[in-house]
Amino acid sequence: MECSDCKSNLLFRTVRHCSEPDSSADIKNLEALLNAALRYESGLPLDEEDLQLLYQSGSSPGGARPKALCRKETGSLWIAKFPRHNDTFHVESIEAATLELAKLSGLSVPEFEIQDIGSRKALLVKRFDISDHHGGRYHMISMQTLLQAQGYYFLSYHDMFDVVKAHSYQPSIDVPSLFHQMVFNVAIGNTDDHLKNFCMLHKESGYCLSPVYDVLPDLYEKREHSLSFFPGAGFLPPDRKILQRIGKDLNIEMTGRIIDKVLQVVSGWKNIFQQYHVPESEIQRLEWSINRRIESLLFNDL
Template identity: 30%
Template structure:
């Protein structure tokens, strides 16, 4: 049974059927509940396959995923990814990737990304998660044990609640600060070649300076180990029934008298582009821009398209090639109401000495080549003029060229900066003389 968090409470929204053969998912079906589908505030589970713009034709019907996919993208986004699956497998003491998809979905818990929950039946209760701040050291120790393949002792079992619902491959857990605000704690990994929490935090803060929307983020030392804390952007605090100010900042909302935690619907770029994960590398930033125009709220389409272009430019400058479709997200914003590009997340510069580098997604007509000429050639597919695209490139470069200053300010040690330095590109290395002239004129 699928549930959606509307206002300040859960509501059953529909019946999900998965057809499985062992651990392989063959097909999916979904039927909205009639009462839910008639609610004015109903959240669409998947805007591509399960949209609620025209409701009458879908009432009482079982619907199938778009593009003949076996899974609904919106449900897949609510499922645990690589790390969450490892935690569930450690909890159940089973081999890697041995469970059917339904079991991963059901064991993920209710603090999963977005505003959906999947439970066995309509009477099942939500699970609480988000351990208090002071348990961070225990969560870190549990994550290290899972990475090493060691059993989890009883006093560390909070990781089975706080670490199951999360995406990505890196060890992480949800925690609440002393005020009750939900954060994502990202830990170091045994395989790290440099101080990843410090570098990722600094890269996100640098991105904010470059004009990108970034949640509050900082690092914390526990003994001699560093972790990164980033505020969950799919949660905000408000009085139930309160009409939100269109200019309010949900990322800075705090608990207070009469306020409760609300959830924002979330879908990934993979869902809006309507493809399988194995096809991600064949897609482009322009495909995401088209998805913004198709599914985004009209009031934010231009702003979101410009931000996506700026994001692509930033990834080129810092050699972030982990920019796959699941690392771009969209939120249902109740202030519009409608879908908009989510804040930036999962940005990590990758050191390289290669002259020619590539993104995960295609940047322009030269495919995935990480060059500014390639990105500029695609400006029309973002509905940007060449002049605007050049201005965005110039603005990002003015900040990124000072990356060492920002990394110093965020406390990244010199030896860690030296390790990461080869990731950062000088503009002359990734642009032609003709483009440099255009940027000078911008």
């Protein structure tokens, strides 16, 4: 059953409720949505209006981060990501800045924007599984499902490269793109790089790698990545020599150029973070971690 609002691949409902559901909220209700989500997280009572608003928008206030599905006046669907009541970073601004860095490095990212909501900010990310041309949905499947993984923290990037080679209609593009994303994650410190944060879309010509999403630096000094970088390896970030070796094994001719481009862009991370109004105190907290990662990628090529 077709449903442009849904993010899953199957939708079930009873016959008597066969009209097209609208599980998105009007973009004008962002402030009310944010306040309802914050009250929920804080354990405060919610009135019927709050519950209806959260239910209608498909909000997930109890998840890793509160979010809601919103519809703009043009009809386009966007995921609104909200701050949590106990955040110690301006996560939405930092994620927007990180997406901007990914875009500047040459990676494909969805449309995104920061929207002020009173004294707080929300990050709006356009749904990339919906076609701008015909309005239908592209089938989207996570790497966790493709790898039939019971958990999504204990495999490697090598496993994902095998999936892309097997299923992409354009492996000559998608394999270097996944390598590019891996290098970017290493450079910026995106340690939340688990299998659910990578997926493939089925477009007119077949499956291809999705745009980059859910990227952040290592805010809480985890250091270890969620995925290892090749079988038998640990989860700490690899240096340039190891990345060069991985690129060579994948027959990626532009390995050095990809690493250099990512380095060039990520080295200017402070300016981009400032453009997105990340507080200077938070930039200072991230400086040691990001700069150390950049330095590890400055060795000579193999």
